[in-house]
Amino acid sequence: xxxxxxxxxxxxxxxxxxxxxxxxxxxxxxxxxxxxxxxxxxxxxxxxxxxxxxxxxxxxxxxxxxxxxxxxxxxxxxxxxxxxxxxxxxxxxxxxxxxxxxxxxxxxxxxxxxxxxxxxx
Amino acid sequence: xxxxxxxxxxxxxxxxxxxxxxxxxxxxxxxxxxxxxxxxxxxxxxxxxxxxxxxxxxxxxxxxxxxxxxxxxxxxxxxxxxxxxxxxxxxxxxxxxxxxxxxxxxxxxxxxxxxxxxxxx
Numbered sequence: 001x002x003x004x005x006x007x008x009x010x011x012x013x014x015x016x017x018x019x020x021x022x023x024x025x026x027x028x029x030x031x032x033x034x035x036x037x038x039x040x041x042x043x044x045x046x047x048x049x050x051x052x053x054x055x056x057x058x059x060x061x062x063x064x065x066x067x068x069x070x071x072x073x074x075x076x077x078x079x080x081x082x083x084x085x086x087x088x089x090x091x092x093x094x095x096x097x098x099x100x101x102x103x104x105x106x107x108x109x110x111x112x113x114x115x116x117x118x119x120x121x
Numbered sequence: 122x123x124x125x126x127x128x129x130x131x132x133x134x135x136x137x138x139x140x141x142x143x144x145x146x147x148x149x150x151x152x153x154x155x156x157x158x159x160x161x162x163x164x165x166x167x168x169x170x171x172x173x174x175x176x177x178x179x180x181x182x183x184x185x186x187x188x189x190x191x192x193x194x195x196x197x198x199x200x201x202x203x204x205x206x207x208x209x210x211x212x213x214x215x216x217x218x219x220x221x222x223x224x225x226x227x228x229x230x231x232x233x234x235x236x237x238x239x240x241x242x
Contacts, residue, residue, distance in 0.1 A: 002201075025197065025199050027171035027172070027220075030151060067124065075129070078147070078148045080148075083124075
């Protein structure tokens with residue numbers, strides 16, 4: 001039985017790639033993923049999945065078509081399914097994502113940034 | 122449309138009760154809950170729900186029938202469904218729980234600690 005604890009900062013030390021979510025836990029069909037992000041991501045939405053963003057380190061701006069929400073360390077936001085959004089980080093930001101296991105990080109959009117094979121770390 | 126950000130420490134400032142999870146977000150049928158805990162909780166399990174514990178502040182010991190896992194700030198652990206566990210905190214500890222919306226915090230056990238009406242904050 002896997003009862004291993006997960007230290008978030010230790011996990012972040014294991015990879016450097018940006019915009020490449022790494023899976024660290026799974027429960028009830030949902031996954032916890034960690035990602036390092038910097039710069040502008042693509043506009044996208046997830047048709048059937050709500051997506052939670054939690055900021056572990058740094059700052060992230062979540063752009064929506066009609067507003068922008070700036071998130072700092074220790075803050076989270078749920079992007080409801082179907083809502084177009086674009087994450088933007090001026091400097092590297094470390095984020096935790098919580099979403100269904102089948103969620104693609106670029107949603108319905110295929111882009112050069114799309115990673116179809118998300119790895120566990 | 123609710124696109125409000127959730128600042129965890131600000132939310133923890135809104136309540137003092139221990140062992141009384143407060144709901145702060147909902148997505149994909151799952152809820153994010155915050156709780157302040159201190160002392161020994163009851164042994165219990167959740168028949169159909171995996172439960173994620175994340176430590177926001179302090180230290181928590183998760184006791185299982187065959188082992189104990191000590192979690193510190195920034196660490197998380199998933200307790201699989203059906204596994205008996207008991208959270209114990211020597212000093213007040215602030216935790217984040219992620220679990221299905223219908224999860225009772227004392228699982229199948231009815232105890233003096235059971236709260237059937239979990240509130241949003």
